[in-house]
Amino acid sequence: MISPVMPVYRRSPLAFERGEGVYLYDDKGEEYLDFVAGIAVSAFGHAHPHLVNALKAQSEKLWHTSNLFRIPGQEVLAQKLVDASFADTVFFTNSGAESIECAVKMARRYHHGEGNPDRYRIITFRQAFHGRTMTGISATNQEKLRDGFGPLPDWFDVVPFGDLDAVEEALCSESAAFMVEPVQGEGGVSAAPQGFLQALREIADAKDMLLIFDEIQCGMGRTGKFFAHEHDGVLPDIVASAKGIGGGFPLGACLANERAAKHMTAGAHGSTYGGNPLAMAVGNAAMDILLADGFLDRVAAMGEKLEAMLKELITEFPQAFEEVRGRGLMRGLKLNFPVADMVAVCRDQKLLTAPAAGDVLRLLPPLIIEETHIAQAKEKLRAAAKAMMTQHQLG
Numbered sequence: 001m002i003s004p005v006m007p008v009y010r011r012s013p014l015a016f017e018r019g020e021g022v023y024l025y026d027d028k029g030e031e032y033l034d035f036v037a038g039i040a041v042s043a044f045g046h047a048h049p050h051l052v053n054a055l056k057a058q059s060e061k062l063w064h065t066s067n068l069f070r071i072p073g074q075e076v077l078a079q080k081l082v083d084a085s086f087a088d089t090v091f092f093t094n095s096g097a098e099s100i101e102c103a104v105k106m107a108r109r110y111h112h113g114e115g116n117p118d119r120y121r122i123i124t125f126r127q128a129f130h131g132r133t134m135t136g137i138s139a140t141n142q143e144k145l146r147d148g149f150g151p152l153p154d155w156f157d158v159v160p161f162g163d164l165d166a167v168e169e170a171l172c173s174e175s176a177a178f179m180v181e182p183v184q185g186e187g188g189v190s191a192a193p194q195g196f197l198q199a200l201r202e203i204a205d206a207k208d209m210l211l212i213f214d215e216i217q218c219g220m221g222r223t224g225k226f227f228a229h230e231h232d233g234v235l236p237d238i239v240a241s242a243k244g245i246g247g248g249f250p251l252g253a254c255l256a257n258e259r260a261a262k263h264m265t266a267g268a269h270g271s272t273y274g275g276n277p278l279a280m281a282v283g284n285a286a287m288d289i290l291l292a293d294g295f296l297d298r299v300a301a302m303g304e305k306l307e308a309m310l311k312e313l314i315t316e317f318p319q320a321f322e323e324v325r326g327r328g329l330m331r332g333l334k335l336n337f338p339v340a341d342m343v344a345v346c347r348d349q350k351l352l353t354a355p356a357a358g359d360v361l362r363l364l365p366p367l368i369i370e371e372t373h374i375a376q377a378k379e380k381l382r383a384a385a386k387a388m389m390t391q392h393q394l395g
């Protein structure tokens, strides 16, 4: 008999009751070191007092009015996002997939408005993850996401990540935009090769295409910069954001420059919940923390320490671990054995991690971690590695 909760997830048996900072506690009071942070969502750890207070205070005043009315919290948060980034304007959503949807619609609307309705195709990249809507799964080649949902809309040309020749070959008179994760998350924690995003920018400029970055996972401080594309010194036209932006409250945003949003006029798009007062209260509080003096520098410093720690593990267990990937506090450890096994033994060590494609162990700790947490994670990963060496007869 099917379970009342639709069984679309292969869930771990753990259930948590409360969280505090970098730790989660299950119903037996067992403590877990959280190096997954709800998949890069709980960026400020669990139960951060500033976020809790913001949500509490708003919840006693007003929950929801709809976008039929002005929402002052939106105006404040949009201004903060504009001031902190490439963007001139922001549309608020409730999830990553909705931010992608807005980005794709905006690209369509742009070319339509410019008199080129035939320019509708978007070039995307293999192993990409852009969410689970029909649009999102159409935008990737990942068969496990697409299987059983065809026929899918044929709007996307998917080429190998980082392959400029393949990009050039895919270009056609109908090309409207590029959509790319500056650091692929689910696909294996891979940063775009040096110069790749810049090259896409140059093609986009030459051909009046739009450059869309999916920073749902890698943005909002995760890599030590406000947005990951800042490492590459490239300006996008549109950025899809979500995950860390709400620190655990369902919130997303689609940011754009004035050119890309030129034809997003009244009635062009909407969302009942998007940017509601509860989400705005938490989003604004999250931004206070993220933009505080020195916060991003600390994330960058911790990211380097995490990278160094993982490199030490490779030196100690060369038969088990291959390489460290990613940026800042978005890290992947490429394994020589199935990642599901590693996630399970880490869990036995009371360390929470996530898998990524290609047997990559994904580490996404809250951005507030300290060196002691990295040291703790190292001991747990060492114990897990030893268990794996025996189980898989490595070395």
Ligand SMILES: *Cc1c(COP(=O)(O)O)cnc(C)c1O
Residues within 6 Å of the ligand: 095, 096, 097, 098, 100, 129, 130, 131, 132, 181, 185, 186, 214, 215, 216, 217, 218, 242, 243
């Ligand atoms: C998580 C994620 C999405 C989808 O976000 P949802 O909130 O699950 O809809 C899209 N793109 C990337 C890069 C993601 O990591």
